[in-house]
Amino acid sequence: MKKIEAIIKPFKLDALKEAMAALGVNGLTITEVKGFGRQKGHTEIYRGAEYIVDFIPKVKVEIVVEAERVDTVTAAIIESVRTGKIGDGKIFVLPVDGVCRIRTGERDKAAI
DSSP: OEEEEEEEOGGGHHHHHHHHHHHTOOOOEEEEEEEOSTTOOEEEEETTEEEEEOSEEEEEEEEEEOGGGHHHHHHHHHHHHOOSSTTOOEEEEEEOOOOBOTTTOOBGGGGO
């Protein structure tokens, strides 16, 4: 099993959710996060005053899938969230040693 973590632009969340539903992904976890990469933030003007926004709002999506589905799921994420502009995000793939569903005690593939 693998855990896919995708950091994406918030307005692309609905598109990603629809893409995952089309693939039959059973569940995902969403977290609102802030950060920066090559963008290094930006400046904005509010009521005539200029200020620097150091951390850009993003959404972190976490999905656990079978190892053989990683390429399909990551390709669907890229296709659904890519704008072609800076700040589109990143995808990380991590190993998962085990999963346990608390309610039933099911483990590993049955618990996904």
